[in-house]
Amino acid sequence: MDNPPPPAITYTAAGLATVVLILLSRRLFGRKLKLPPGPKPWPIIGNFNLIGPLPHRSLHELAKKYGPIMQIRFGSVPVVIGSSAEVAEAILKTHDISLADRPKIAAGKYTTYNYSDITWSQYGPYWSQLRKFCNMEIFSPKRLDFYQDVRVEELHSLLKSLYKTSGTPFKTREKFSDLSLSVISRLVLGRNYTLESEKAKGVYTPHEFKKILDELFVLNGVLEIGDWIPWLSYFDLQGNIKKMKAVAKKVDRFIEHELEEHDARRKGVKSYVPKDMMDILLQLSDDPSLDVEFGRTGVKALTLDLIAGGTESTAVTAEWALAELLKKPEVFEKATEELDRVIGRERWVEEKDIANLPYVTAIMKETMRLHNVSPLLVPRVAREDVQISGYDIPKGTVVMVNVWTIGRDPKIWENPNEFCPERFLGKDIEVEGQNFKLMPFGAGKRICVGYPLGLKIIQSSVANLLHGFHWKLPRGMKKEELDMEEIFALSTPKKNPLVAVAEPRLPPHLYSMGHFVTRKGWWDVVKIVVDRELPNLSLRPTEPATTKMETWVSYAFAWLATVSLILLATRLRRRKFNRPPGPKPWPIIGNLNLIGELPHRSLHALSQKYGPLMQVQFGSFPVIVGSSVEMAKTILKTHDVIFSGRPKTAAGKYTTYNYSDITWSPYGPYWRQARKMCLMELFSAKRLESYEYIRVEELKALLKTLHKSSGRPINLKDHLADVSLNVISRMVLGKKYTVKSSEHEKEIVTPEEFKEMLDELFLLNGVLDIGDSIPWVAFLDLQGYIKRMKVLSKKFDRFMEHVLDEHEARRATEDKNWEPKDMVDVLLQLASDPNLEVKLERHGVKAFSQDLIAGGTESSAVTVEWAISEILRKPEAFFFHRRKFRAIEMDLCLMQDINFSTRNCTSIEEIQQAENLYGQRTEPVQQEHKL
Numbered sequence: 005m006d007n008p009p010p011p012a013i014t015y016t017a018a019g020l021a022t023v024v025l026i027l028l029s030r031r032l033f034g035r036k037l038k039l040p041p042g043p044k045p046w047p048i049i050g051n052f053n054l055i056g057p058l059p060h061r062s063l064h065e066l067a068k069k070y071g072p073i074m075q076i077r078f079g080s081v082p083v084v085i086g087s088s089a090e091v092a093e094a095i096l097k098t099h100d101i102s103l104a105d106r107p108k109i110a111a112g113k114y115t116t117y118n119y120s121d122i123t124w125s126q127y128g129p130y131w132s133q134l135r136k137f138c139n140m141e142i143f144s145p146k147r148l149d150f151y152q153d154v155r156v157e158e159l160h161s162l163l164k165s166l167y168k169t170s171g172t173p174f175k176t177r178e179k180f181s182d183l184s185l186s187v188i189s190r191l192v193l194g195r196n197y198t199l200e201s202e203k204a205k206g207v208y209t210p211h212e213f214k215k216i217l218d219e220l221f222v223l224n225g226v227l228e229i230g231d232w233i234p235w236l237s238y239f240d241l242q243g244n245i246k247k248m249k250a251v252a253k254k255v256d257r258f259i260e261h262e263l264e265e266h267d268a269r270r271k272g273v274k275s276y277v278p279k280d281m282m283d284i285l286l287q288l289s290d291d292p293s294l295d296v297e298f299g300r301t302g303v304k305a306l307t308l309d310l311i312a313g314g315t316e317s318t319a320v321t322a323e324w325a326l327a328e329l330l331k332k333p334e335v336f337e338k339a340t341e342e343l344d345r346v347i348g349r350e351r352w353v354e355e356k357d358i359a360n361l362p363y364v365t366a367i368m369k370e371t372m373r374l375h376n377v378s379p380l381l382v383p384r385v386a387r388e389d390v391q392i393s394g395y396d397i398p399k400g401t402v403v404m405v406n407v408w409t410i411g412r413d414p415k416i417w418e419n420p421n422e423f424c425p426e427r428f429l430g431k432d433i434e435v436e437g438q439n440f441k442l443m444p445f446g447a448g449k450r451i452c453v454g455y456p457l458g459l460k461i462i463q464s465s466v467a468n469l470l471h472g473f474h475w476k477l478p479r480g481m482k483k484e485e486l487d488m489e490e491i492f493a494l495s496t497p498k499k500n501p502l503v504a505v506a507e508p509r510l511p512p513h514l515y516s517m518g519h520f521v522t523r524k525g526w527w528d529v530v531k532i533v534v535d536r537e538l539p540n541l542s543l544r545p546t547e548p549a550t551t552k553m554e555t556w557v558s559y560a561f562a563w564l565a566t567v568s569l570i571l572l573a574t575r576l577r578r579r580k581f582n583r584p585p586g587p588k589p590w591p592i593i594g595n596l597n598l599i600g601e602l603p604h605r606s607l608h609a610l611s612q613k614y615g616p617l618m619q620v621q622f623g624s625f626p627v628i629v630g631s632s633v634e635m636a637k638t639i640l641k642t643h644d645v646i647f648s649g650r651p652k653t654a655a656g657k658y659t660t661y662n663y664s665d666i667t668w669s670p671y672g673p674y675w676r677q678a679r680k681m682c683l684m685e686l687f688s689a690k691r692l693e694s695y696e697y698i699r700v701e702e703l704k705a706l707l708k709t710l711h712k713s714s715g716r717p718i719n720l721k722d723h724l725a726d727v728s729l730n731v732i733s734r735m736v737l738g739k740k741y742t743v744k745s746s747e748h749e750k751e752i753v754t755p756e757e758f759k760e761m762l763d764e765l766f767l768l769n770g771v772l773d774i775g776d777s778i779p780w781v782a783f784l785d786l787q788g789y790i791k792r793m794k795v796l797s798k799k800f801d802r803f804m805e806h807v808l809d810e811h812e813a814r815r816a817t818e819d820k821n822w823e824p825k826d827m828v829d830v831l832l833q834l835a836s837d838p839n840l841e842v843k844l845e846r847h848g849v850k851a852f853s854q855d856l857i858a859g860g861t862e863s864s865a866v867t868v869e870w871a872i873s874e875i876l877r878k879p880e881a882f883f884f885h886r887r888k889f890r891a892i893e894m895d896l897c898l899m900q901d902i903n904f905s906t907r908n909c910t911s912i913e914e915i916q917q918a919e920n921l922y923g924q925r926t927e928p929v930q931q932e933h934k935l
């Protein structure tokens with residue numbers, strides 16, 4: 005028989021007992037916890053009433069009362085705040101892993117793809133994998149080195165644009181964030197998102213894009229009530245969640261567009277070489293062996309993290325540094341004294357110089373001490389119960405470190421509120437998270453992942469801003485009036501943006517050419533200043549019209565003033581320079597009178613007198629000549645980038661499509677792209693291998709010709725030149741132009757004409773055109789070279805146009821079956837790629853192709869000709885080596901039998917001995933072979 009069901013009263017009694025038990029156990033358990041001290045919380049709001057608009061300052065005040073570890077409540081969430089270096093060490097080092105989660109806040113949910121980025125994802129395998137990518141792939145020292153040029157270029161474009169403001173007040177942060185955004189967007193997305201010229205390629209204009217980012221930064225910094233009183237989040241009382249959703253949509257549209265472009269670029273390309281960080285992330289997301297799936301969302305979230313994390317923080321730090329220096333001009337003076345002493349006024353500061361600039365480095369540390377971009381770091385959450393300083397921190401507690409307070413702790417810093425870089429001199433306090441007194445990038449597992457890049461940008465930009473400009477406050481403003489108030493957002497910037505005036509303190513040519521050209525002649529300086537000044541003199545539409553006469557008068561005055569200024573500046577500069585020794589130059593011609601037909605020999609003779617580093621003057625241009633291994637190393641390695649420009653010669657202008665080839669193009673994005681194309685596309689190991697058959701065929705043809713002329717004297721150079729020309733033109737143009745084509749084929753050039761054109765090209769690219777050295781006589785074309793260059797360039801252009809047309813016709817005919825067969829094909833394909841960083845125009849394709857033919861033809865033929873000439877002068881060496889080549893074959897035989905190796909032979913006699921032994925063993929075989 006079934007038992008009757010228990011009466012309802014039994015249920016009620018059991019329920020009550022359970023509740024009582026739970027409450028009792030909670031009380032008992034609760035009693036045992038020793039929580040850090042802190043203010044009594046209000047129901048619902050907790051201690052929000054004590055937190056003002058600058059939470060780090062409110063918490064700083066509370067810490068004075070409750071001590072270096074305290075607990076408050078944000079709504080219903082317990083929050084522990086560490087406010088001393090010791091407690092920070094306990095949180096970020098001792099209990100690092102136990103406290104490595106992040107709170108689940110609305111910004112993480114709505115703006116970073118549901119916590120899929122690094123900043124807001126929980127500690128665990130997914131986060132570890134993202135960090136590993138960053139450390140090993142994105143911010144590895146090798147990759148950072150690789151991208152140094154991008155940083156240098158963008159920094160120089162900032163310095164150049166500041167030069168243009170010269171004397172006019174401007175908002176500093178806007179300029180500085182352009183620098184960080186352009187560096188980061190080029191590294192991450194492969195394009196500069198601050199340039200108006202990029203407008204057409206993206207979904208937003210640079211202005212719109214910056215506005216979206218600003219909105220994102222603000223929303224990631226707000227104190228959202230729903231994060232701390234979760235049941236209120238539904239009401240979205242501050243309207244933040246609505247804004248987050250809207251901005252997330254805009255951001256997603258932008259990133260999706262970038263992803264599609266990157267996908268299209270990679271599609272179908274075997275062994276695609278990643279060109280930027282998004283490429284790397286996409287490649288990683290395809291990797292099936294990853295521990296945790298990464299996916300498209302991961303790529304998007306991480307891309308956003310890199311852009312958002314990297315942009316504001318560096319700009320804000322640079323702005324604070326300048327604001328502090330404007331308040332303390334004596335610090336600025338000390339910094340510039342150091343910069344003048346270590347760097348001098350003839351160049352910019354390079355990244356590698358920072359180690360030699362302790363005072364400038366101290367300024368950066370002092371700025372970061374007082375103006376940490378993240379005064380409370382990014383909040384963490386306890387993953388398990390821990391104890392710090394004898395207090396319990398239960399699992400789930402939010403934990404923060406107030407680095408703003410630590411940076412002002414009088415026990416650590418003397419006169420903590422004073423900006424005093426000297427406090428760091430001679431002290432071993434670094435910023436990379438090892439020292440808990442100074443942690444601008446945080447510390448422990450969650451330390452800023454981009455700090456190696458951030459540090460580089462901030463150091464070199466601040467150093468160059470100080471080196472390149474005198475900074476002043478706008479006229480009429482006193483330093484005492486400069487406020488130092490901040491706002492609490494993602495990066496704690498100055499409340500009122502700093503407006504300052506920058507006045508150049510280095511010679512003008514450095515601003516115009518940046519690091520591309522080091523020292524220029526006065527002619528260039530005239531050009532630079534005139535280029536810069538004349539447009540300013542032109543009439544603005546709003547101004548009343550002036551007569552042509554007046555305009556010309558102002559031009560003339562501008563010229564005169566500019567020339568006088570330059571002459572004066574040159575005189576002053578000359579007095580300061582410690583130039584290398586060299587012969588005294590004549591007016592106008594400089595030292596051209598000392599340069600004979602073989603300039604290298606003339607310079608060799610001069611270097612015997614003036615040493616391994618000397619200065620001569622070609623017309624009005626100073627020319628430095630290095631003539632020893634050490635000097636070569638200094639020029640080509642130590643200062644490689646500085647000396648990477650090319651002079652603007654007539655040959656470059658007239659024979660290479662106005663410097664559009666690799667040889668004469670100025671060092672910069674166009675040239676770098678050209679080099680990259682060569683390394684990755686044109687001369688990649690795979691492509692060279694695919695052309696091996698051409699080399700073999702042409703070499704065999706040469707041997708056959710030589711065999712035919714056996715015993716008769718020949719002009720070896722012509723034969724050798726034919727081989728290189730054939731090989732190169734088959735590889736580059738797809739066919740050789742040194743043999744007569746069939747009767748029916750219409751020739752664009754005869755073999756003779758083709759060779760003549762090349763000879764003329766080599767000659768004109770090697771001549772010393774007087775106009776290059778004395779620009780104002782260039783128009784006279786005294787040697788007639790420029791006329792010849794122009795004629796030649798016409799002929800070449802006709803030829804190249806024909807070649808390009810032929811290639812394009814084949815491509816059109818073969819349509820989908822088309823495959824690149826030669827280098828012109830590859831170049832045309834690259835030129836049609838819309839994703840190229842710098843557009844490769846048709847004249848660029850022609851210039852490159854011409855470069856490849858010219859560069860590859862003469863040099864190899866000349867080298868072989870020299871080798872044969874030397875051999876003919878010293879036949880014994882030739883015979884010794886020829887016999888030694890044969891010895892490889894002999895070795896195979898002798899080593900087995902008598903353990904004798906010809907590798908040790910050092911004389912003809914020993915080789916002879918080996919040959920005898922070999923002969924005894926292989927006579928019958930050799931005879932057979934001879935027959």
Ligand code: HEM
Nearest residue numbers: 123310313314317318378381382445446447450452454458
């Ligand atoms: C002056 C430059 C920079 C400063 C001062 C700075 C500062 C910080 C700070 C204080 C944190 C929080 C660390 C913590 O919670 O303990 C952080 C995190 C982070 N930063 Fe930076 N940062 C800078 C540059 C960059 C750059 C250039 C990038 C990327 C391109 C970047 C990406 C990140 C990311 C992704 C995180 C989250 C790390 C994690 O939660 O695991 N930061 N940064």
